[in-house]
Amino acid sequence: MNAHQYFSLTAPAGVIALGMVLVACWWVQRRSRSARFLLWVAAGYVLPSLAMGLQSLMSNAQLSQWSLFTAVLYLAGLWCLAQGMALRAGIGSISWQAGALISAATLAGLYYHSRMHDDLWARMQWLNLGVGALLLLPARRLWRARLPADRLERLLHWSFLGLAAYHVLRAATAALLVPAHGPIVLTHSGYWLAMLAGSLLFAIWFSVLLLACSMRTVYMSMRDERNRDPLTRLLNRRGFEEAADALLGNGRSGPWVAVVGDIDHFKRVNDRCGHACGDQVLQAVSELLMQQVREQDLVARFGGEEFVLLLGRVQLPEAEKVVQRIREQLRAMPLAMLPPDMRITMSFGIAAVQTRQSLRASLDEADVLSYAAKQAGRDRIHLQAFA
Ligand SMILES: Nc1nc2c(ncn2[C@@H]2O[C@H](COP(=O)(O)OP(=O)(O)OP(=O)(O)O)[C@@H](O)[C@H]2O)c(=O)[nH]1
Helix, strand or coil, X not given: CCHHXXXXXXXXXXXXXXXXXXXXXXXXXXXXXXXXXXHHHHHHHHHHHHHHHHHXXXXXXXXXXXXXXXXXXXXHHHHHHHHHHHHHHCCCCCCHHHHHHHHHHHHHHHHHHHHXXXXXXXXXXXXXXXXXXXXXXXXXXXXXXXXXXXXXXXHHHHHHHHHHHHHXXXXXXXXXXXXXXXXXXXXXXXXXXXXXXXXXXXXXXXXXXXXXXXXXXXXXXXXXXXXXXXXXXXXXXXXXXXHHHHHHHXXXXXXXXXXXXXXXXXXXXXXXXXXXXXXXXXHHHHHHHHHHCCCCCEEEEEECCEEEEEECCCCHHHHXXXXXXXXXXXXXXXXXXXXXXXXXXXXXXXXXXXXXXXXHHHHHHHHHHHHHHHHCCCCCEEECCCC
């Protein structure tokens, strides 16, 4: 091995090391199914890098002799990468039939240009086009899919499309940069070094993006854990306060109304049907509340059988109509877990929220009003007196 070959091995070795980092990252999140894409991407790093490393040590004659074997590594690796990216973007698996067809056509072309008519340049064209076509399989759906709202995800999305374009372009540039015939040893050429550098840069770029996305996912799920009630997945008090602060702070979705609702005689549900059945009722009530409000409104469970809503862009009379509708839906809701004679009702208190600073006072007022609704006979709404 000469110095040039040693140097050429650093790029594939670096990409393999990055692949191992992705495997380690998957290991940390292995319980989550959504982290599986990291294994596909890691395979997409390791397999082509093995081929690239082996090829870096070969003469032109050896490249020809081993072309089918190394092509299988490239095709399998890039197919894995495409599959990983498709899973990451949530657009489903890529078609294995199309993958097999592209791979078969590429291998046939390589067979012809290595065994029947040895042509290095033509083999490079075939391989780059084959790999580019594999990457284009998810790229077509990614292109059509709605762009992710998140900036980091959008960058990942565009980078993958860029990678597919890079491979297709590489097929074209090979024709310009590498003389079709002549004494050049491909793996000693500037083109080969540029290709190694390109692969390393893309691998580093994707790893950084994927790791940043993974870290953000872990952070978000921890924040979610902290801010949500595990039983109903609604916001808990802390999550509600954080979200309400952000919502009231931006000032755009006002005026706001706070609603406190408390299930009536919930203790009887637990006593008659058991705690598990009570939990199911809490989940059903949560779903109903979520369905009956707008997407930007907040729905929280502050504990026990007490729920809190923060409705935006409403005045007290419209808020009362929303709560009235919830009350009626609650009465009509089929609850198979309860005995037929048992109905679920709630008592509500409603108060306007003037400013971010007065949210706590409004919640207290809505709470007092819901208590008053209980005292007045339950299954009713008490509204803050108009100023
Ligand atoms: N199943 C279940 N029950 C809960 C949960 N949290 C609180 N509870 C029960 O909710 C019941 C609340 O009872 P109370 O505060 O007496 O209120 P209530 O029976 O609804 O009566 P009113 O509010 O006066 O109509 C208690 O029995 C709690 O054990 C929970 O997460 N799951």
